[in-house]
Amino acid sequence: MRGIQIKEYVKSPDELRVTDLPDPIPTDDQYLIAIHASATNFFDLLQIAGKYQHQPPLPWIAGSEFAGTVLAVPRGARAPRFQVGDRVLGASQGGYATKIAAREEVLRPVPAGWSFAEAAGLFVTAPTSYGALVTRAGVKPGDYVLVHAAAGGVGLAAVQIAKAFGATVIATAGTGRKLDVARAFGADHVIDYADAAWPDKVKKLTPQGRGVDIVFDPVGLIDRSTKCIRWNGRLLVIGFAAGAIEKVAMNKVLLKNISIVGLHWGAYSINEPEMIPVVWEGLFKLIDEGKLRGTVFTDQEFVGLESVPAALKSLGSRGTWGKVVVKVPQQEGLSKI
Ligand SMILES: NC(=O)c1ccc[n+]([C@@H]2O[C@H](COP(=O)([O-])OP(=O)(O)OC[C@H]3O[C@@H](n4cnc5c(N)ncnc54)[C@H](OP(=O)(O)O)[C@@H]3O)[C@@H](O)[C@H]2O)c1
Numbered sequence: 540m541r542g543i544q545i546k547e548y549v550k551s552p553d554e555l556r557v558t559d560l561p562d563p564i565p566t567d568d569q570y571l572i573a574i575h576a577s578a579t580n581f582f583d584l585l586q587i588a589g590k591y592q593h594q595p596p597l598p599w600i601a602g603s604e605f606a607g608t609v610l611a612v613p614r615g616a617r618a619p620r621f622q623v624g625d626r627v628l629g630a631s632q633g634g635y636a637t638k639i640a641a642r643e644e645v646l647r648p649v650p651a652g653w654s655f656a657e658a659a660g661l662f663v664t665a666p667t668s669y670g671a672l673v674t675r676a677g678v679k680p681g682d683y684v685l686v687h688a689a690a691g692g693v694g695l696a697a698v699q700i701a702k703a704f705g706a707t708v709i710a711t712a713g714t715g716r717k718l719d720v721a722r723a724f725g726a727d728h729v730i731d732y733a734d735a736a737w738p739d740k741v742k743k744l745t746p747q748g749r750g751v752d753i754v755f756d757p758v759g760l761i762d763r764s765t766k767c768i769r770w771n772g773r774l775l776v777i778g779f780a781a782g783a784i785e786k787v788a789m790n791k792v793l794l795k796n797i798s799i800v801g802l803h804w805g806a807y808s809i810n811e812p813e814m815i816p817v818v819w820e821g822l823f824k825l826i827d828e829g830k831l832r833g834t835v836f837t838d839q840e841f842v843g844l845e846s847v848p849a850a851l852k853s854l855g856s857r858g859t860w861g862k863v864v865v866k867v868p869q870q871e872g873l874s875k876i
Contacts, residue, residue, distance in 0.1 A: 541844055542636030546598045548589035552848035552855075555587065555601065555635075563633065565640035567615035572627060572641060576659035577634045577847070578604035579854045579863045580692070581780070587851075595632060602634030602847070606649055606658035607867075613643070621646065628658040635847050637867060644808070647819060650826045657833025660692065660862025663804070665831065666818045667777065668696035671755060671802040673704065673821060674814060676773040680705025682752040683745045685767065687760050689726055690717035690860040693777055695834040697755045698724050703830035709741055709751065713857070720860045724834065738766035745769070759783055761799060765791040776801045834861030841865040 542560045549555060565571045580603060585591040587601050606628040612619040621627055626649035631641040649658040672678045684701040688694045689710030701708045702725040710726035712718050718729040728744050730737050742748045750769035754761070757778040762785055764774055776799060779785075792799060807815055825831040836859045841850040847865055854863045 540636055540638040542633065542638075543601045543844060543847055544598050545587055545601050549587050552584070552587065552851040555848050555851075557844045557847075560600070560636070562638055563636075563640040565611065565613065568613050568642050569640040570609055570613060570619070570621060570627075570643065570646065571611040572605070572607045572629075572639050572646075573610050574605045574607040574634065574637055574639055574867050575655035576606045576867055577602050577844075577865045578660035578662075579847075579850050579865070580604060580663060581854065583635075584851055584855050600633035600636050602636065603632065604628075604630045604659055604662050605634040605639060606655040607639070610638070616643070619643065621648070626655070626658070628661055630662040635844060635865075637844070650823065653826075653833060656835050656864045656866055659864050660833065660835065664692040664834075664862065665696045665700075665822050666815075667802065667804040668693050668700050668755070669822050670804050670807070670814070670818050671775045671777055671800075672697060672700050672753065674818065675800050675802050676753045676775055678704045678706055678753055682706040683709065683750075683769075684753045684755065685709045685711070685741055685751040685764065686721075686726070686755045687711045687732065687758045687764075688713075688780055689721035689729070691757060691780065692834070692862050693757050694755070695721070695724050695861050696831070698726050699831050700825065701753075701755070702726075703825050703828075706753075709744055711737060717860050724832075732760070738763055741767040759785050761785050762787045762791075765795065765797065768795060768797055770796050773798045773800050836861045836863045843868060 540562050543555050582591050609621050609623050609625045627646045628649050629641050629646040631645050633639045684706040686697045689698050690712045698708050708726045709728045710721035711730050711732040730740050750767050754764040754774045759779040759781040761774050850863050850865050853859050
């Protein structure tokens with residue numbers, strides 16, 4: 540197969556090289572999959588630089604999220620969920636390659652009518668946003684939901700999920716293009732959060748200026764968002780894309796009777812695995828109803844594993860929206876099957 544192997548950490552994605560590598564050898568509980576699209580995540584950038592919380596022993600293959608077709612089912616499985624030829628999406632170490640071995644628990648079927656590119660970006664972002672808004676914050680019809688960085692990967696999923704549950708969505712982002720994207724995916728109101736007055740603007744959009752019911756924050760804007768949240772509101776801590784880990788004065792939490800609620804989707808497999816199928820069932824219901832669609836960044840196309848460095852650099856430059864996905868051409872994936 541072909542893939543991007545990390546033998547030593549790199550300072551820039553430009554140093555990544557695609558090489559011929561031995562095919563992965565699946566263990567008894569793993570499928571072998573031909574990858575047709577790989578999605579990028581910010582943690583891929585951290586991992587190739589040796590700065591991520593999970594660093595496998597060198598050498599290892601970069602990348603995580605992918606979509607492709609099953610080449611072989613697990614040898615030890617009596618009733619495998621997927622069969623040879625099935626279209627699957629998932630995430631496992633080694634997504635920047637033409638083949639990957641992965642266990643059933645990290646695979647889901649590609650939704651009917653979805654391309655591999657659309658499906659490749661679903662595994663991490665969609666359940667994060669659903670788990671936060673639905674499981675943790677209990678979003679319901681009539682709620683006002685503020686989604687920060689609404690054109691980002693988790694942001695665009697959050698906009699769609701909040702809308703699907705009957706909420707009014709106020710979206711923030713940092714450029715006009717990103718605000719247009721948020722609106723195109725269903726946001727009712729959009730605000731450029733480069734304007735320091737954004738909390739006031741948010742409040743004015745809510746009935747009687749009462750503030751929003753839920754804040755979805757992948758950026759690090761919890762403290763400022765306490766200015767535009769209502770009594771009993773919930774602030775969802777999703778991430779720190781701006782870089783700093785915030786400190787919040789707790790008197791604000793008391794005075795406004797609000798909750799600050801964390802969500803660590805990756806840790807559900809250890810701490811609350813029974814919730815994972817519940818979240819995916821909910822997501823597939825929204826997909827079947829046409830309420831959740833893929834969010835592939837289409838302003839620029841990335842084709843072939845050789846374009847992974849460019850895709851990662853675009854992601855890191857904050858110039859993209861949705862999921863930045865690299866198409867892995869079939870002949871590349873099938874050349875050595
Ligand atoms: N809690 C969990 O389980 C979980 C799961 C997945 C992801 N996350 C976290 O959620 C965050 C967002 O993930 P994502 O996949 O949506 O990322 P993304 O697609 O790269 O989007 C991040 C957005 O953050 C905004 N941003 C604000 N300040 C920024 C800065 N200084 N540098 C870069 N971006 C900045 C950008 O939007 P504007 O340009 O519009 O400001 C950007 O579009 C990350 O921190 C990620 O680690 C958490």
